[in-house]
Amino acid sequence: MDIVGLYNYWIVIFLMMAGFYVVIARGNLIKKLVGLNVFQASVFVLYISMGKVTGGTAPIIAEGITNYSNPLPHVLILTAIVVGVATTALGLALVVRIRQAYGTIEEDEIHKLDDDS
């Protein structure tokens, strides 16, 4: 198996697991969002790697070039990036509101406040 040649996929797996771990393990709401972003970024890299054709160039018609990379996954991931930005913005807005309502952004403290009330 070609391990070094598939390095971008190893990066994908590393980022995916790291992001996922942060989402699960961290109690700070902002850090959770950071983890979520890393997790999503891994998917971006996955899609972009997929579109690469060995020896292919950017898909612009020019003389003497016959081999192009597939632009479709790249375009798809532009949409996914927009979705990711919207998710992050909404998540941060919610954290601001949570901080106003609870005075903290630590998950365990929020749970404690909820249990007491």
Add this chain to the structure above:
Amino acid sequence: MITEHFPALQIVIPLIAAPLCILLRWRNVPFGIALVATWSAFIISCLLLGQVMDQGIISYELGGWAAPWGIEYRIDAANAMVLLIVSGIGSVVVPYTRNSMLLEYIHERHYMFYSAYLLCLTGLMGVAITGDAFNLFVFLEISSLSSYVLISLGFDRRALTAAYQYLVLGTIGATFIVIGIGLLYHATGSLNMLDISQRLEINGYDRTVVAAFAFITVGTLLKLALFPLHLWLPDAYTYAPSSVSAFLAATATKVAVYVLLRFFFTIFGAEFSFETLPSGPPLMALAIIAMFTGSFVAIFQENIKRMLAYSSVAQIGYMILGVSLVTVNGVAATVLHLFNHALIKGGLFLAMGCIYFRISSHHIDNFAGLGRRMPLTMAAFVVGGLSLIGVPLTAGFISKWQFVLAALDRDLWWVAALLMMSSLLAVVYVWRVVEQAYFRSPPAGSEAVTEAPTSLLIPTWVLVGANIYFGIETELPLTVSRMAARALLGTQ
């Protein structure tokens, strides 16, 4: 002809109406826009269903770009049914929102509420109508993002944490789905659902496709809240505003079930999903656990809205049970239950909203004596509850009966027995409310409570009445769900 463009209009009307609500924010204009947009979406989906039943599958090429390169809207009986559920519930709930918002302190930002509501409707209908896998993801995120906003509008501060939790879990689910779709594209080079399934049959199913299947299944199960991935659901439904709970409980998880059906049967094919990979037994086991834990936890809830939310977890178990049978009867029962459960839970959550409007509480202790003080609301709750249990002459009975028949069809008599047993648990939790409301007198010195306003009662009774209507007049939902199951399984 305009009828040709109904599939596009179905999505475009609410999509354009959403920003209009923000631009034209004076007085009741946003409410009017939402009313017109949802009702026209409902009428279109009725006409589309009629068209599908008469002429078979409708294929619509957006912008005239031929599939599989362009995005195709492909409507068979299954899509048409889901579209009808979503737009139907959406249009019934809009008139309800106006008064119920007054109490929940969001009326000063009502235009944003309607904008998010219409976007959510657009997203849910988009998921149901599209024949393109990536387009499905985009619509799914439109609906999810707007539903996080809608949930966070709840009056209790816990609505914010519920929305945040749903955002994190929902995004993980959606990202899993998009990884799966990416891997499918990797394996087949196509995004059109039909094209993917044809190419898979020719190219064979390699390891990439198995990985795609795993990612998509887990992502979708997270979105549809199958036990043990249901953790976001109880909080989200409990703390959201009443009208939002009713709308989301009746539509959001239903659409996710539809996504599962579409991926399992149309894209991967029943043979790969259930024979090459043994998905049937684990799904059935989780479904049965969901049926029992959901109902069992519901029995012990003090907050009645939360009780209804846990009951939803149990009902999702029934739907997945139907899928795991992998027969036309089983899938037909699932599709039928999508429809019936939307009516049941929509009605119950709306009745819950009526009660909250008067007593400002969801706690069971405050229900004492409500049977006499709010007779129409409590009657609606009781009829909805009977339908939830599956008493004959209600819609709930028809779908439970179909599940039992489908299980017996496969000689799984013990599954049929478990189905009946879990229905008995529903009797227990519905009875708790009935006992409190009808057989306890209100605490001495409590404030006088009157019947909920008519503007709230009418939508509630429309949905509750539909439970009785479709419990007696079973022809239409049975025919459509059977057509849908055949379309999904690809048998005639």
